[in-house]
Amino acid sequence: MKTISRKEFIKTSSLAAGAILLANRYPNLNEEFPASDRLGRIAVGKVDIMLRPDYDSPSVGTYYEDTVVPWLREVIGPWPFRNNQRWVETEDGYIWGPNVQPVKNLLNLPIGAMPDGMEGIWVEVTVPWVNAILDNPPxxxxxxxxxxSKNLPPRFYFSQILWxxxxxxxSDGNIWYRINERYGxxxxxxxxxxxxxxxxxxAEVMPINPEAENKQIVVDVADxxxxxxxxxxxxxxxxxxxxxxxxxxxxxxTAIGSDGFHIWRKLHSVQMSGGSNQAxxxxxGIGWVSFFYLEGIAIHSTFWHNNFGEPSSHGCINVAPEDAKWIFRWASPVTPYQEGDIVVSGKEGTPVKVVEY
Incomplete structure (x- = not known):
């Protein structure tokens, strides 16, 4: 197989330049997705398809989890006692926006071998979902x-960041990657x-405005x-x-009078967990993670819901993938590209002030 040098890989983004929009079936993934520039993936067990963008509208059908549909447009419609009033129009009717992950369907040019001098590469999922094979069950x-338990194979989702x-x-001549989450x-x-x-x-994870002074993040968690x-x-x-x-x-x-918590750890990606063994x-594959409080509270990318604007997390600050990546690049400390992880102490990291106005 042809190899490329570590320098070539890091210096250029040519490995990603082979991405093309899929209009039909992509040969290696054994799944057909609609031919549309903008798609939506159902992120919950099932959703009702409504005749109108209104919670009180008649239901005309049902979509089940991981169904991928053309995202025609987003409209406003009533849902009492909820902050989110966003609905997604599909070819079959309207579905409530917070239950639909915005996705695309992009195919990439694989690398034939690991770049010289590199232990691995960071990748982003660019299709609605892709099935995987567990190499070391159970x-x-x-x-x-x-x-x-849902009779689904292991599956990775659009925007996840993985190692x-x-x-x-x-045996079919196609290239396969081994996914080995580096952290968690x-x-x-x-x-x-x-x-x-x-x-x-x-290049795409280089710091944004690193010379800027007095950076601060303010998070308002009021409902x-x-x-x-x-x-x-x-x-x-x-x-x-x-x-x-x-x-x-x-x-x-944040305590009154404090300048905020300080980001103390950043990772390109991590597997997060919490709660008891039973519950x-x-x-x-949670991407662009910036921890700012103890061991478990972070600002990070989210692929399992689209309910931004309403409290929905276990305690972290969930944001859309593009927002998480911008914040990750802008905030201190700077994360080494290959390691994808950095830990600092004291007030070295950007302060995060959490308020409830």
């Missing part, structure tokens, strides 16, 4: 055991079709607001919606 993670540490050519993984290893994953170059803003010298430079802890007090507030949870 599954250790409760997430994968849950998938199995690939091996490349092989299958209890030991599960997977093989998946390489076309579903876009290699991430060093009616649910926002995050980034400031440089008191000037707002970024703003997005969030989802904080669904249960009261699971997202900690716990575990989610793999």
């Amino acid at each position: 599954a250790r993670s409760s997430w994968w055991r849950m998938q199995n 690939v540490d091996q490349v092989k050519k299958g 993984n209890p030991g599960d290893l997977f093989w998946a079709p390489a076309e579903a994953f876009r290699p991430i170059s060093q 009616s607001r649910q926002t995050l803003a980034c400031f440089e010298n008191g000037k707002e430079v970024y703003y997005c919606r969030i989802s904080s802890g669904k249960i009261p007090n699971t997202t900690p507030l 716990g949870w575990m989610i793999p």
